[in-house]
Amino acid sequence: MKKLLLGLGVLVLVFLVMTYFSLSSTSKSFKTCEILELPDVDHINFRDYDSVLVAASTLYEGNGVKTIMQGEQYRKAWSTPVKVPILFLNKMEGKVTIMEEGGGKQTHSLKLRLENGVLMTLRSVTKDPSPLVPKVAETLGIENIIVDGISAQHPYAALVVAKLSDTAGILNTRPKLVFVPKQEQLAKYNDKFGNRLFLLEYETEGNAQWLKLKNVDSLIDTDNLQKLKIKGSNKVVLNSEALVKARLFDLLIGDWDRHAKQWGWALENKGDSFLATPLPCDRDNAFFNLEGILPTLMSNNVFLPEVQSFENEIDFLPGLISSFDIYFMRGIPRTTFKNEAEKLQLLLTDEVIEESFSVWPESIFELDGKELISKIKHRRNQLVEYAGQFYDQLDKSEKLTTALKGSEDIEMTNEEMECFDCVDN
Template sequence: MLGLVLLVVAIIYISVGSKPDVIQTDIIIGAENIDSIDFENIDSVTVAATTMYQGDLVKEVMQGEQYREVWATPVKVPVVFLDRILGGLTVMKEGGGKQTRSLRLKNNSGTVYTLRSVAKDPDPLIPEFAKILGIENIIIDGVSAQHPYGAMIAAKLAEAINIQHPHPTLVFVPKQSRLNKYNNEYGNKLYWLEYETEGEKNWSNLENIVELVDTEDLQEEKVKLKEKLKIDYRALVRNRLFDIVIGDWDRHAKQWGWFLQKNDEMFTAIPLASDRDNAFFTIDGILPNIISSKNIQPRLRPFENEVDYMPGLVYPFDIYFLKEVPKNIFVEEAQYIKTHLTNDAIDAAFMAWPQEIYQLHGEKIKEILTNRRDDIEAYAIEFFEVLQTKDYLTEPLKGSDDSDIPAELHKCFECL
């Protein structure tokens, strides 16, 4: 018995400790020396996001197949120079994400954009004990459960049900003078180029928008405007039910922007979700299934045919904004999704993927997506019922910790 236990421990250690001999990111196919490429004379490159998650049979059994092959599969993307697109882009500042490297950009007319790296940098999430034990790879490897190109399909699906999104576009950004001091660190990499979720310029098809703000700024506006500022609760419910359909389990307050729409003396905040990188999040393998148990990590829910644990998907964000929303709105928005997210709309959305990406998991993802859509009305009712069991918040929302807002506004958005 002891021998069997030791064998299992050894296999686990080998699995979590193993990694490719050479880890590469943003790999241009056919280029031995990327610095020798004259990007001025080419309009596209074929590039793989990373080889970081490639593994042997032991790793795939213990830590799952996940989307390892997708991360390492080359795709053809346009080469962009910031001064030649969207009216000319200049770098404003570096972003502050934990895993995703990002730059905030602005064009000559004042519209704000973001470059977000496709390849992740999980080092900031690795605790010191994992580094000491040499098992940091189990945390790094967890990113392989994210589909690197899921955000592209999430955006197309959102359009089918009239949900605002930041219009992510896959691009390769070579080293260039417009990157300034960030050139060496950010040049020659694969990015999502998309609209920023805050700024003074309205880039959407919405009318009478005065500003885009983050959640913390929205709370501060609530202090000033009080009853004159309301949330578009139907739009927010539709967004959150859409997250259930696509399996995006990680939706906290810092991942939302808000269009402030003025009508006479009243303001409406219309939600804008960003960073839907966890769409189609998959979990397989022995260790991920143990870790994602609802008793260990209740929020880490897999994208499967059925939602296995709804309480894990209800965030403090939902309690804060949606606890007082009546049941009928949840049901009606679920019915809207079910009616408008048709099979044809789903098929059209997945055409955005290159064939080499679609052929790996596309059919399976579509099948799961369709099943979740078909059951979304039942999930909407369950989501509502879980919300009713939750108490109002006693702590600030994530990202609002330093905000100087009244204590009662920490409880819920309409509690002021």
């Protein structure tokens, strides 16, 4: 017994030592992209160049201990330099106006208005997780677990997802990778947003001209769609087939973070009603790859059932059912789920999936492309089965008793809060 206890004590000690060295190997909580071949960045005239060689972030570079304790994840993709076009706002088509600074808890963003009224956003590729770090983590010196967790996100996933979405007939924000140097047009935003790597993409609200869809002239966020439904001035009908297809597509690409604020809606004027078609945005967690001892211990089906790594098979589908799904999709027939899964299987052939990764630089594809392609194909082949499981989970779920994320300020009756079609207009 003494030898057993001694052995366990040694194992615990080794674990604690390895944990300490792993967590102490990152000295910063946030770092922007690293520009290569141009050492004196502040004195470079970027107007003399059309592109720049940039590494998204070298913050997540690891060593042997970190790889064991916190996983390999996408560290190499973050630190591998890629050639990116340079963007000056005054070179965009028409006059561009910076409307406001935005972003969620990790992403820095700037909302732009084009001369034709269309809204676009610059979303930072590098993330700032500091708002997510609780005080207790800082006190215990383990904030690096949260900081380093960004390496589980692929910096260029959104580009592939957009191309796949086009083939699948799913609306998307059409992101493009750009480098934004410091420039006069950024004005007061230069210090925070200058010399950084961004995804330039369309917004999920405002003018829908860029979609080029017949009778679709406006986009609204989820909370405004709810207000329109409750107001009842015009009948609002949900494009349930498009929504089911979009959510099954999320399962296909392993995007587990799909709360209500990550959706816009294209409103098609039907004369006496509007047809609302979903427009997904924010693909930070597509292809999410969580590895290592510490992240595996922290994310599990009990405490964080929604946080799931992108593998050949879905680990725990019930954990992927969100309040958003219950509110909008509970009551949609099982046949719709089956039909949309079969459509996706037909549309997303092996050739289409492989071609979607052509948007990546060769250096990034060599790191992660083949493995991700294999996983997408594997999930596609099981999509009808997943669709049935998704329906079963929704069918036995309880109606909501609280508002969706971002809709907390809307005045709603209990019935209006339960589900989208619980509102009779």
